[in-house]
Amino acid sequence: MLPQFLSALIVPFLCLHVVLAQTNSSATNSTATYTNPILTAGGADPWVIRHGDYYYMTYTTNDNITILRSSVLTDWNNADVKLAFNPSYGYAYSTDLWAPELHPIGDRWYIIFTADPNYDSPPPETDMYCEFTCPAVNHRMFVLESSTSDPWESDYSLKSELNTYDQFAIDGTYFQHTTGLYHIYSCWYRQYDGWPSNLCITKMSDPWTVSSNFSQREILSVPSNPWEKTPYGRPFNVRLSSNEGPEQLTNPTTGQQFVIYSAARSDNRNYCLGQLELVGADPMNPEDWRKDNEGCVFYQNALEQAYGVGHASFTKSPDGKEDWIVYHGMLDPITGWAARTIRTQRFTWNEDGTPNFPRPGYGPYPVPSGQT
Ligand SMILES: *[C@@H]1O[C@H](CO)[C@@H](O)[C@H](O)[C@H]1NC(C)=O
Ligand SMILES: *[C@@H]1O[C@H](CO)[C@@H](O)[C@H](O)[C@H]1NC(C)=O
Ligand SMILES: *[C@@H]1O[C@H](CO)[C@@H](O)[C@H](O)[C@H]1NC(C)=O
Ligand SMILES: *[C@@H]1O[C@H](CO)[C@@H](O)[C@H](O)[C@H]1NC(C)=O
16 A cells, blocks of 8 residues: 555656547557556466458457457457357366467467366376375366357367376467477376476477377476576475476577477566577477576566566567567456466567567567557
């Protein structure tokens, strides 16, 4: 609570600021700006793709898979809404629908998502095997396929569960490479680990079929650094140590391939992004990946009250010239998952071809180039 005399000083200042921001928000003015979050209602795990004249977003709603469509990247409050999938009860994918992503592969669109059978509350005879509590023990990956080559006009139907060897699997994504298609997802070492969550890779023969067997599954990254643990540097056990939310990112100039992933714990202020770069020829060879062990490449900014920033996806400005990151973060660092909102910011590239992410904040920032 602010002392009364301070509030009296601050309130007029805030009002002035709002007036200026509105003055500059004219969409036709080249100095047009936007502020974060870009969807006023809460949301997490945003995935955005630009296609034709629109941006499409999907994100975690828990109960269904919803696609939003907007002509601008920076305001989703008036977006068109499409219910793509609304499972009934009684299936392996009926509850906790998380982190959907919408990918065009061939002439269809594929929605890859996480779900579980019944709010994943394992019975005692399952839970007893886990080292720590393991509420996510039944989470698996699933794929929907579009009925046409149009992501908005299509119906979506369940195509398959992705083979993760009957083990925990969340936040799966496609990694597309000259050598083929891969599934990269958050995994445990063993069926009943509970923690840590790692990044695993398997090869696919098509967007709904994993072709690797269990012994061919490879672990690309484990949360071994202090910043991949919660609390920071936790010395005693691996509880709350996560690698999850992997996303492919390609440098448009050099062709360098990255996997940007989320580290630490998603309900906590130190959730952040880490970076793997494919420096060899074979994505299935862990030696061909170089992990940036220096620290998070995108992380909380206490000066701007932007906490727990992670689970990103990547898109372009309407004119294709700028790179943009879409992510979730928290203004309030203590309430946990419910505090997450969806944000976007421009990013650039370093001399060595790695992404140069900004400090997270609320703006106002200039709108993406070519946005009208
Ligand atoms: C709006 O534009 C004016 C004039 O260019 C500038 O001084 C001001 O800082 C801008 N305000 C915001 C919120 O961007
Ligand atoms: C945009 O708005 C700013 C501040 O209101 C003004 O100074 C500038 O001339 C405008 N530019 C254009 C292209 O309209
Ligand atoms: C999807 O689920 C969310 C969360 O329960 C709900 O708020 C929303 O209305 C649902 N969307 C549609 C289109 O039914
Ligand atoms: C997995 O596949 C490889 C290559 O085909 C094979 O050599 C290996 O025996 C298989 N392992 C299992 C457990 O099936």
